[in-house]
Amino acid sequence: MESSLFLYNTLSRSKEKFEPLNPPFTGMYVCGPTVYGDPHLGHARPAITFDLVFRYLLHLGYKVRYVRNITDVGHLEHDLDEGEDKIAKKARLEQLEPMEVAQYYTDRYFIFMDALNVKRPSIEPRASGHMIEQIEFVKKIQDAGYGYEVNGSVYFDIEKYNKKHQYGKLSGRVLEDLLSNTRELEGQDEKRNPADFALWKKAQPEHIMRWPSPWSEGFPGWHLECSAMGTRYLGENFDIHGGGMDLLFPHHESEIAQNQAALGHESVKYWMHNNMITINGQKMGKSLGNFITLDEFFTGSNAALAQAYSPMTIRFFILQAHYRSTLDFSNEALQAAEKGLKRLFAAMEVLDKMQDAGCGMRDAGCGMQDAGCGMQDAGCHPQSEEIKKIRNTCYEAMDDDFSSPMVIANLFEGVRLINSVNDKKEFLSADDLTLLKQTFETFVYDILGLKSELSGDNSEYIKGLMELVLEIRQSSRAKKDWGTSDKIRDGLAALKITVKDGKDGSNWELGK
């Protein structure tokens, strides 16, 4: 299991060679959604980012256990004085049981992630299903002397923790600064120190989501579920922990502190954070109210959208940017992604047919078995070097902190080659063709996780019919019967089928 994968570790702020603790096994934990609203574009970014990581690790041969939690404990709305639970509030507004809300949006999340071709993680644990683990985790922190109880709530003692450890090592914060910059907030009087965070919170009478504990009927603190469930499913030490950059502080910072306090050591070797999607230069987020849901993207039903965008367009759009860069949403950018993606898949179809038809490659004068393809044949140049270069550059890009934009740029080099071959401007040996095909399938399907959306009903019947129709058109063209040939083309166009004439006859594809 020797790879040359490097990934950016937020903890060290540098790229590090990926060396899992127990190869070939790899543990990865990623912060999932809080299920109290429809998934939006902001949710798609981390899901796709870590799907890319998951897929590439699998491709490299690692045995990956990928855990992504579902936060179905509502925690609190910070801008409401009374501190209302997010899920409970939604439940109240919709007159539902809180768990009905959580279930509904969990299902919605799965539906949309499936549409984006995001692979399901190995385990998707719910916070509500791990109360025992969370309570035990609090006990351990208390036993270690870093938790204190006040009125049925338990808080983490950051000042004490910071004497032996460094609170702020992940986000680059200094405790003194945190203390001096703390905002005045309601209901903080129970804490010894404003920087302390809750491990267990006693439920107010109106708080519906509550569980029994040694301290009170209440609910777990906001950072606890990840510590508890990460430890439960990946052990006290695991390889990768991911999430959005907005979780860096205080969420992940506090998670580190909790694990250090409870277990006596940190748990995570590599911390990875994806950047935000912005809209008009601003983070797209639930709390800002400027989000566009995935449902709206897929149907085009949002005033900010000029049209509907398919799931793969969204996925491709996200993969065209490096995961650590901000990505600015605009109709122009999405339309560019849509067209680029279409071109990529058109080339893949051409590539596919090359093999099926036997193509002209073999009789172009290239000795199939000759590794180097005879140079004496005019117009026949060995492409194996170029294909190998594309392939290698794709691997180098992935190895360099999952640089999907570089992979895509390289694949377009391949697109150009494929189309040139199709135009009979360049030629491939059988070996070249195999390698090229394999490279595209590996990177486009397996690693980038893209899939064609055009051939949904590409049944044998349709294929046969289309072949027949195009044959008829071809023969009318041969007779210069343009009326018939154009009638066929226009008629098909009305059905959103595009006819593309090439040197060897015509092709077709769905979509305008």
Place this chain on the structure above:
RNA sequence: GGUAUCGUGGCCGAGUGGCUAGGCAGAGGUCUGCAAAACCUCCCACAGCGGUUCGACUCCGCUCGAUACCUCCA
């Protein structure tokens, strides 16, 4: 105010101490019955000001600007 990230051509977005990103859009051309598709060519940018260097878009400093986070939104 603090911490962090960043500022690239019409748009989106990579990357590097000296040498091509890529996609989309635009212009011209080839091909074609026409159209589409495809291919070729062109548009050679790196916030500003200093500094280091033989040489910086790439390193350092400053300025300006943007975004995120700063304790209960994950």
